[in-house]
Amino acid sequence: DRNISPAPIRQLDEAAINRIAAGEVVERPASAVKELVENAIDAGAARIAVDIAEGGKVLIRVTDDGHGIAEADLPLALARHATSKIDGTDLLNIHSFGFRGEALPSLGAVGRLTVTSRAAGAAAAAAISVEGGAIAPPRPAALTRGTVVELRDLFYATPARLKFLRSTRAEAQAIADTIRRLAMAEPGIGFTLRDLRDGDARTVLRLDAETGDLFDAMRARLSRILGAEFAENAIPLEAEREGVRLTGYAALPTYARGSSQAQYLFVNGRPVRDKLLSGALRAAYMDVLPSGRYPAAVLFVDLPPVEVDVNVHPAKAEVRFRDAGTVRGLIVSGLRHALAAEGHRASSTVSG
Numbered sequence: 100d101r102n103i104s105p106a107p108i109r110q111l112d113e114a115a116i117n118r119i120a121a122g123e124v125v126e127r128p129a130s131a132v133k134e135l136v137e138n139a140i141d142a143g144a145a146r147i148a149v150d151i152a153e154g155g156k157v158l159i160r161v162t163d164d165g166h167g168i169a170e171a172d173l174p175l176a177l178a179r180h181a182t183s184k185i186d187g188t189d190l191l192n193i194h195s196f197g198f199r200g201e202a203l204p205s206l207g208a209v210g211r212l213t214v215t216s217r218a219a220g221a222a223a224a225a226a227i228s229v230e231g232g233a234i235a236p237p238r239p240a241a242l243t244r245g246t247v248v249e250l251r252d253l254f255y256a257t258p259a260r261l262k263f264l265r266s267t268r269a270e271a272q273a274i275a276d277t278i279r280r281l282a283m284a285e286p287g288i289g290f291t292l293r294d295l296r297d298g299d300a301r302t303v304l305r306l307d308a309e310t311g312d313l314f315d316a317m318r319a320r321l322s323r324i325l326g327a328e329f330a331e332n333a334i335p336l337e338a339e340r341e342g343v344r345l346t347g348y349a350a351l352p353t354y355a356r357g358s359s360q361a362q363y364l365f366v367n368g369r370p371v372r373d374k375l376l377s378g379a380l381r382a383a384y385m386d387v388l389p390s391g392r393y394p395a396a397v398l399f400v401d402l403p404p405v406e407v408d409v410n411v412h413p414a415k416a417e418v419r420f421r422d423a424g425t426v427r428g429l430i431v432s433g434l435r436h437a438l439a440a441e442g443h444r445a446s447s448t449v450s451g
């Protein structure tokens with residue numbers, strides 16, 4: 100029986116393919132929220148409202164005032180590998196969060212998904228729903244502008260996944276953290292998060308759009324998210340080297356924390372976790388912080404998309420730099436200069 104005949108190779112159907120892909124893209128309610136909020140940002144929204152129920156397990160609804168989706172394109176929005184953000188000829192030059200065309204079909208495979216949208220300039224809105232992989236044709240709907248994506252009963256079709264979710268409280272917390280993180284990089288956009296419970300809507304997070312110049316808006320937004328104490332103890336960063344730009348706020352060594360949790364790193368507006376960046380941050384403070392203390396900082400690294408590969412994994416916040424040395428050098432020297440200038444200013448204030 101060692102020579103049992105091979106099983107035939109079959110092409111999986113679309114529904115099965117989507118369910119498998121969904122396992123990678125949608126780990127938990129917060130990952131669904133991340134995909135939907137990123138879509139709203141990509142659509143040029145000025146205000147994004149997120150409503151959840153039961154930690155996103157029962158309902159996630161993201162409402163935006165962005166450019167919307169044309170009615171004729173609604174079925175495509177739910178189709179796999181269909182995107183309006185790239186044309187496939189230049190995978191190195193990506194300026195949007197999305198480009199894979201995987202999020203909506205994946206969400207439609209693991210929950211009951213409805214997309215309602217009114218394209219800018221369109222006379223009316225339309226809605227489309229998908230449940231269990233079956234897409235119903237678009238139907239007329241009422242919406243004045245933008246897009247509403249509603250995801251109900253996440254993982255209802257995959258009880259195994261449902262079992263791995265944490266408590267309602269923990270999932271709601273993860274959703275709030277996801278929104279805070281995305282909002283740090285977009286101070287010009289207003290965000291709200293509401294928790295719907297027993298017919299009641301509790302506002303969990305409200306971040307009004309900040310105005311003013313980049314650094315004022317950034318400081319105001321970070322103050323709302325990380326607290327006034329961070330903002331008061333943080334110095335603005337602005338440095339550039341070979342087309343790579345560093346901006347953000349870094350806290351004075353006296354404001355150091357006992358863990359690295361207060362470090363937020365972004366590459367081209369995307370929240371990332373990156374050893375190169377966190378290592379550079381540590382190196383910059385090395386001489387001014389005792390061991391066991393961690394700098395608090397929010398760093399935005401912006402560089403031409405061809406210089407960085409974000410195409411690593413849909414759900415993972417990893418990036419690869421083409422010229423890692425330049426990025427590291429920029430961060431270390433940018434931070435050291437800012438800290439030294441601040442120390443200089445502080446001591447000259449004291450002596451003067």
Ligand code: ADP
Binds near residue numbers: 165181201202
């Ligand atoms: P991607 O973001 O990678 O393109 P998605 O599955 O997230 O893939 O979305 C598919 C397409 O649906 C997008 O390319 C976009 O054209 C459209 N879309 C999704 N969400 C929105 C939104 N909130 N506003 C406008 N268009 C949207």
Ligand code: MG
Binds near residue numbers: 198203
């Ligand atoms: Mg997307």
